[in-house]
Amino acid sequence: MPEAAGRPEKPIHMTQPKMQHAAIDQYDAERRKGVRRTVKILVVIAAAFFLVSFVQIVLMK
């Protein structure tokens, strides 16, 4: 199985073949950016629903 050159051999905990190291850098960066964006959106949704529960008073009265 191809491993990045010069990388110390570690026990491989998978029977599954791994991805090539060259692709990982970009994959990692994209992942981090994606997580940040997702969290931002979700926090906004949560806050909006919290406020909406109070606004119901105005809507229903």
Added chain:
Amino acid sequence: MSHAATHDHHDDHHGAPKSFFQRWFMSTNHKDIGTLYLVFALVMFFIGGSFAMLIRAELFTPGMQLMQPYFFNQLTTMHALVMIFGAIMPAFVGLGNWMIPLMVGAPDMALPRMNNLSFWILPFAFTLMLSTLFMAGGGPAGGWTMYPPLSLQSDSLAYVVFAVHLMGISSIMGAINIIATILNMRAPGMELLKMPVFVWSWLITAFLLIAVMPVLAGAVTMLLTDKYFGTNFFNPGGGGDPVLYQHIFWFFGHPEVYIMILPAFGIISEIIPTFARKPIFGYKAMVFAIASIAFLSFIVWAHHMFAVGLPMGAEIFFMYATMLIAVPTGVKVFNWVSTMWGGSMTFETPMLFAIAFVILFTIGGFSGLMLALVPADFQYHDTYFVVAHFHYVLVTGALFAIIAATYYWLPKWSGRMYSEFWAKMHFWNSVIWVNVLFFPQHFLGLAGMPRRIPDYNVAFANFNMISSIGGFLFGASQLIFLGVLIHGVWFSKKKATDRVWEGAKGLEWTVPSPAPHHTFDVPPVIHDDELAHGHVND
């Protein structure tokens, strides 16, 4: 950060930290946090179960034998709060934590430190809530729904509200983490429509959590300000409206019901194909059914309120919307049966629990359909018929799915096979006694026994005694479960293979048993044949 640094960093941590405190209290590892969640849920399951035993003991015969009515009300309230927020929900979060990264080929959750925080809030929240039982005024006694004005009479309201806020924050953080993981951390090639149904069900559930936990937080905050800060949100004397609370609460409450059952659908959709050795019938239909149930859950809340005197138009709308849920739910049940049809089935314990789930959850669904019919609900509402209904969907539904998942994945977690004999003993005892416990409650409700009463007319005596006997034996059966778990985690001599089950498919079965502390540090290359749902064309 360069990739070399990143991966060297990972490589340093192939084993778990040696120190007990470091490993379990400071953990950022999804597997350890998953274990913490599951252990916490098990503890809460036994605490909530002991409340249920006391309730059934008082209801064993007519007349008050053991406790004052007020303490009985505390027990029913606490039983519900502990089981819902302490047992069922954390158990599903624990399963999600353990399995989602393994199933999508991610090294860990997207936000590991927040993961630690969202777990460690829970023990404090529940200590706070359970401590009210030992206080002078007693615990909350207004039902888990906390309807004002009754809940405002309770001295422990502030404690419960704060505990609910903590649980809510924990759930929201957990949900954010799960969505961020599923959307961003999948290994390349793990497309959304190749994900296990369990992952799909959690993705949808997490959105429900994010939408409704803040609403619950809002509702209980209004209770708090009504009691302590002189507001009048729900106080009719000050121009407020007690029914408004019920609308807000059930806008949370009904999606909450599905938060407790959708991951169970996911689990069953993984287990049945494994033991039928046949791909799941209608993968896309299954995912779509979960999504449409989730959507419908937002527009049916007032079916909990048919007896509050809603306008006729509202009752008709909420009845139609509620009945509509029967369609996607029916599709799921038919698909599970079709998955079995033409398979090559074996009946290990996870499969037994999954089959019991399909049958008994469907019975709970039937009584749900009956409850949706407004005129009939005028009779059923707030009787033991409702109690029977939601225990069929929550105990033989959600809880049986959690137990099935535990037996299914335990060998992967511990590396040892549990005792199949004792697990089957657990199954048969559970499935028999749970029906002795809950089925007669349908009759009690139809005959006119209201729920949440500590004592009853002698006409209800026979079925209550049968139900209590079933309850005690169902409770005792869970001690077998505890025994099987302890044996299967530490003492079993039988090693589990990596694949564990002959028909098992999916990334989680490609890692060794027990799963090492770190998996998929480097994303795996996905082969569709390896996946449980790799070749979807329907």
Added chain:
Amino acid sequence: MTSGGIRRSFTAWAALALALFGGVAQADPHPYQLNMQRGASTWSQVPYDLNNISLGVCVVIGILVFGAMFIAMFRFRKSRGAVAEKWSHNTMLEIVWTTIPVIILIVLAYLATGGITSWSDTTGSQMTVKVTGYQWKWRYDYVDYLGKPISKVGFMSKLDTQSDQTRQLGSGMDPYAVKVGDENTYLLNVDKPLVVPVDTKIRFVITGADVIHSWWVPALGWKLDAIPGIINAAWTNIKEPGTYRGQCAELCGQDHGFMPIVVVAKSKPDFAKWLAEQEAQSAAPAAAPAAASTAAAPAAEQTATAPATAK
């Protein structure tokens, strides 16, 4: 499958019920009661029928689905040498099992909608009673009868003394000994029941004084919440004279289980007599102690005047 199945299962169910309870004139609830009662009002048949029809539908679907499942479990066992097939899709089947439930649901929804419509129509009532829920008793105020306003007929109705003593923790008293005639009335009897005429459309206006309660007499076919600050309305038209018992159905605090409801339905002349007595009592303040003593008299006396069995 639908309508024929419904009718067949309904007939089968009705035959079973008849075999179990047929001809037995028993008050509800009774021991080993398995199904909802038919009720005693003109409307109470609606929930009863809906209950039976929907139960029948569920039983038929259940037999089909679970039957298919058990057949699968026996035919497709690995131990019988079954080899797993590969298919995971069948468009025809999926269309069928989406359409059939929709049709069944439309039928049920149609029946239920009719029921709601008739229940919601409180117009044309000949009598009005105001019901107020208190922690933990009910208050009944007679507002009008046959177009004439009634003044000052109203009273509290709470758990009878015998049940109340028996239900105390450690009372040592036997719940089975709490009886009116042959009927066990433990926790289902009050000191002063609500008295109403039969064959009269009675409008109830229901509200709560402190917390939310729910006024429920199963024989009338419905329950309705008694909410502080809100006045709910519902109606009933009782067909047969009798004593009908119910309980509070919304958790309202420690004695939620101990605030029963008793409705005594009298023939129109008997009711007119009763009402005249009540009006006379409240009109003469000097007679107040007498009224109090009547109210405190054992409920047995109250209910004994009514026919002993419901329906």
